[in-house]
Amino acid sequence: MATRNDGTRGRGYAAAAGLAFAAGALVALVAQQRRYDELLLRVTAVERDDRQAVLTEQQRLQFSLLCKAMDDADLAAVYSTVEIESPIQRRQYLFAHAMYTNALLAYRTGVVNWEELHGHLRVICTNSIFRDYWKAHTEHRASLREDSEEARVGRMVDGIIQDLDEADIDEWWVVGEPPAEES
Numbered sequence: 001m002a003t004r005n006d007g008t009r010g011r012g013y014a015a016a017a018g019l020a021f022a023a024g025a026l027v028a029l030v031a032q033q034r035r036y037d038e039l040l041l042r043v044t045a046v047e048r049d050d051r052q053a054v055l056t057e058q059q060r061l062q063f064s065l066l067c068k069a070m071d072d073a074d075l076a077a078v079y080s081t082v083e084i085e086s087p088i089q090r091r092q093y094l095f096a097h098a099m100y101t102n103a104l105l106a107y108r109t110g111v112v113n114w115e116e117l118h119g120h121l122r123v124i125c126t127n128s129i130f131r132d133y134w135k136a137h138t139e140h141r142a143s144l145r146e147d148s149e150e151a152r153v154g155r156m157v158d159g160i161i162q163d164l165d166e167a168d169i170d171e172w173w174v175v176g177e178p179p180a181e182e183s
Contacts, residue, residue: 052109059105066098082136096133099124104153114181118156125160134161155179 069079073087076094084090103124107117124130134157144151156179 055105055108059101062101063098066094070094081140092129093133093136096124096127096130097137099130100134100157104150107153108149117153118160118177121153121157122160122164125157125164131161152181 065079069076070091073090076087076090080090080093080097082093084093100121103112103117103120106112106120107114112120125134141151141154144154159179
């Protein structure tokens with residue numbers, strides 16, 4: 001008995017093999033995409049960590065310079081360009097600057113979030129010496145790019161000071177709400 005071979009069986013095998021190959025290729029592609037996404041997340045984390053390390057090292061250097069300036073009036077005169085009434089006031093302004101930049105760094109490196117930064121700055125802004133320092137450096141902040149992190153934080157400090165000035169209560173810790181975080 002002869003069987004008729006019109007190629008349908010062969011085409012069925014070929015179609016099944018092609019379908020299996022396509023399914024295998026799809027599975028491999030999905031696995032490759034998943035691996036790519038994982039690597040991209042790792043690269044992003046490493047870049048963020050590198051930025052934080054660079055910011056932290058820059059802060060250490062700045063703090064070292066500030067310490068030298070606070071210890072030596074001749075160096076303090078170089079570090080600070082605002083008109084100062086006394087060496088004591090210059091040292092206070094340098095310390096106020098160190099406090100502010102420390103809070104800014106904490107935000108930039110993710111140690112505190114926007115709302116926590118607002119709380120820290122609100123405490124600092126209750127101090128009259130810090131407020132004098134802040135006012136004396138208004139022109140310095142005017143040179144910042146408006147969309148920079150430091151300019152946004154500066155606007156927050158301006159708002160906190162305004163809120164504290166307008167508040168008619170002695171409970172400074174409840175004054176003002178953090179502005180919406182700009183991106």
